[in-house]
Amino acid sequence: MAEQQLFGAVDDHVEDHPINKITSNDLFDALSSGWTDFTEHPTHYMMLVIIYPIVGLVIARMVAGQDLLPLLFPLVSGFALVGPIVAVGLYELSRRKEQGESHSVRDAINVVRSPSFPSIVYLSLVLGGVYVTWIVAAQFIYLALFGSWTPESIGTLMNQVLTTAEGQMLILVGCGVGFLFALFVLAVAAVSFPMLVDKPVGAVVAIRTSVRTLMTNPFTMLLWGFMVAALLVVGMVPAFLGLAVVMPVLGHASWHLYRKAVVK
Numbered sequence: 001m002a003e004q005q006l007f008g009a010v011d012d013h014v015e016d017h018p019i020n021k022i023t024s025n026d027l028f029d030a031l032s033s034g035w036t037d038f039t040e041h042p043t044h045y046m047m048l049v050i051i052y053p054i055v056g057l058v059i060a061r062m063v064a065g066q067d068l069l070p071l072l073f074p075l076v077s078g079f080a081l082v083g084p085i086v087a088v089g090l091y092e093l094s095r096r097k098e099q100g101e102s103h104s105v106r107d108a109i110n111v112v113r114s115p116s117f118p119s120i121v122y123l124s125l126v127l128g129g130v131y132v133t134w135i136v137a138a139q140f141i142y143l144a145l146f147g148s149w150t151p152e153s154i155g156t157l158m159n160q161v162l163t164t165a166e167g168q169m170l171i172l173v174g175c176g177v178g179f180l181f182a183l184f185v186l187a188v189a190a191v192s193f194p195m196l197v198d199k200p201v202g203a204v205v206a207i208r209t210s211v212r213t214l215m216t217n218p219f220t221m222l223l224w225g226f227m228v229a230a231l232l233v234v235g236m237v238p239a240f241l242g243l244a245v246v247m248p249v250l251g252h253a254s255w256h257l258y259r260k261a262v263v264k
Helices: 002-007 024-040 042-049 051-063 069-077 079-086 088-098 105-113 117-146 154-163 165-189 192-198 203-216 218-235 243-261
Strands: none
Touching: 024 042, 024 088, 024 218, 024 243, 069 079, 069 117, 069 154, 069 165, 079 088, 079 117, 079 165, 079 192, 079 218, 079 243, 088 105, 088 192, 088 243, 105 117, 117 165, 117 192, 117 203, 154 165, 165 192, 165 203, 165 218, 192 203, 192 243, 203 218, 218 243
16 A cells, blocks of 8 residues: 555556646746735744754855865755755645645644655655766866865855856856756646645556646746746845745645646
């Protein structure tokens, strides 16, 4: 039974449900709905994601003045790769609100009782592996261009990146490889996590539905990915504190986007 929940579908017909065509207007509408969900109980929702600015500050402190300093940007930017994992509780809150049920912080934790929770754990491990692979790839790119050189400060690192040929190549290759990682996560996770919260399906069905959503709406979903990335950058200023607002809004908005894209 556990294997069926993980790799198969309890409802084998879910994967045959058609995907809606969505537009940029749907993206902004999803963001608006996400903001509404967030502002209804902002203190409660911020408690769910306050770990994001804390983790960001810890990472920045951990790498400052150490050999890991060149990995500061990959470590922080990688938040976008694992964001859907933490947003699972937010999907549950939006789902419960939509159903007219109570939606407190305690209710968000009830997602662990979902029939699809084993699949949620499995997919979370997949995204965790993607994040680690991204860090390894970023380190390899840096070593290939700068060798064993270690910057003394963030200022020194930025000067090298912005004023040297190696630095410009680092930006070009790093952003290109990062885009591929982000595209992969967008394809497999944009819809899959909300679907696992919403329906008793397995990870394979949820991932296939997410990929089909991207293939049906390539421009719109790519635009969504860029919007998420841009908002995360804004949320990192100042000192990652903005993520305490940006993350829950995006989490709720992702739920509403899923509801627009996947036919019930």
